[in-house]
Amino acid sequence: MPVSVLLCEGEDNGPDVRLLHAILRGTGVQVEPSGGKDAFAGLIRGRRRQNPGVCGLIDGDFPRDPGAWTEATDPGPRRWTLRQGEKQLVLGWMWRRKEVENYLLDPDVLARALRWDPAAKSRYVAQLERVFDALGRVTAARIALTCCAPWRNRLETQVRLDATKQELQDKADAYTEGARLDKDKLLQAFERHVPDCLSGGRFRQHALEVFAGKNILAKIQHTPGFHPILKRKPELEERILNALEHDAEPHSWLPEWAALRSAVEAWMPAPETEATSAGA
Template sequence: MSVLLCEGEDNSPDVRLLHAILRGTGVQVEPSGGKDAFAGLIRGRRRQNPGVCGITDGDFPRDPGAWTVATDPGPRQWTVRHGEKQLVLGWRWRRKEVENYLLDPDVLARALRWDPAAKSRYVAQLERVFNALGHVTAARIALTCCAPRRNRLETQVRLDATREELAQELRKKAGEYTDGARLDTDKLLEAFERHVPDCLSGGRFRQHALEVFAGKNILAKIQSTPGFAFDPLLKSRPELEERILNALEHDAEPHAWLPEWAALRSAVETWIPAAEATGTSA
């Protein structure tokens, strides 16, 4: 039997979402527990079952200069180097993380039974949230692209910080980073300034904010900022998640809610475990 491992714990949104959209495929969805050592877990499990694969968060682009808008809704392959070849571990979500999908206007409109006017109001307010997260996202992208490849770096920053305060926070992070490698302050600040325009109005990341910006940051901003006229349900993360996931679990074809979910279902169904387990080049 094919097994799809995902981030999170039992009954987490990741697990429940995947259970819903992969219903009827015969694929068993299991939580991995977290991001650390996820790739190693998949490779270890494949020694007993070559049908084990995984799906991980999209995350910020490690190489922002190479980022391009997706031309299809399918998930990206998740690969690691295996000798001279690329070993396919599974897939990466097209968007930054699962929360990005739970905040999608089409998903919310179906789950909460919004009429077109309610959906339109949500989209307008969401644009204000994206505007408020431009500098924050640029700072987090800078931390991601400047982080040493072998050592994990925490990219969280204050969501209410100004551009100047974020620059100070980046300087502090660089000065305190001693996890086996140096974090170059000048390069970090240069990356921040370089990607600020990408994350503000008209920028390439800003134009695709629901894909690139962090879903957790978007939700936190919705819940913490006065003056945003959102549906009251969005102010409670547990209630919001339960409403959406419950609606998906009771729908006959939840994978049809978004093209990305239908594409993931198709990718999982057509995956050939034997080829993936041998390290065939992607």
């Protein structure tokens, strides 16, 4: 049997659920919120005891190996797996982008939802580039925190948009009791990834995929010149989601959405004892 239930982050009627409802319309897949990310993997495994067709979709988040994020050339979602010894259990997928807000700020999505003409879309793209420039250092800081996080402890990577070395040092000190964090390695990782996140850098070239959507939106809201609706998040989300819900083929808006729909439709479950690194 293919996927029958797709669990996602967020709450009932939240943007994750409504977006997935739209792009998976007609597939027969039931989309349900799981709440937060904590214990998500265990929830899927528990549900599969009664229904093998349960899968999950989680935010992209910052990977421990940042370079792997930009290596893929296809638009398909990344697989979400759980290692079991030498084998891997496929739990579902990860959004290719950092989080759902990255999609809601995409120029193609906004142009369709808000009915922008080419001039309005081009103006937004130019403004967005300046926002990306301003978010280079905070993104490098958050990537560094993820790279250096202890394997057995979840590490909160939120920092101020004007993050400094001192803030990273303070964060490292705060984690040394429950989850040891090597301060020197953290600062070295930060310095190493700053050029990656500034103009011309490998991550900066994929900013709408790699940079945190929530950071992008926060910066937009404090930057003059953007369309007023971009500064009112609830109204912005409602306009986009409503447009998607009333479109005949919302999955066609972005290649990533079409690829996710295809991946969900093609998936077939495998017994946990047979799940290998080759996937399902």
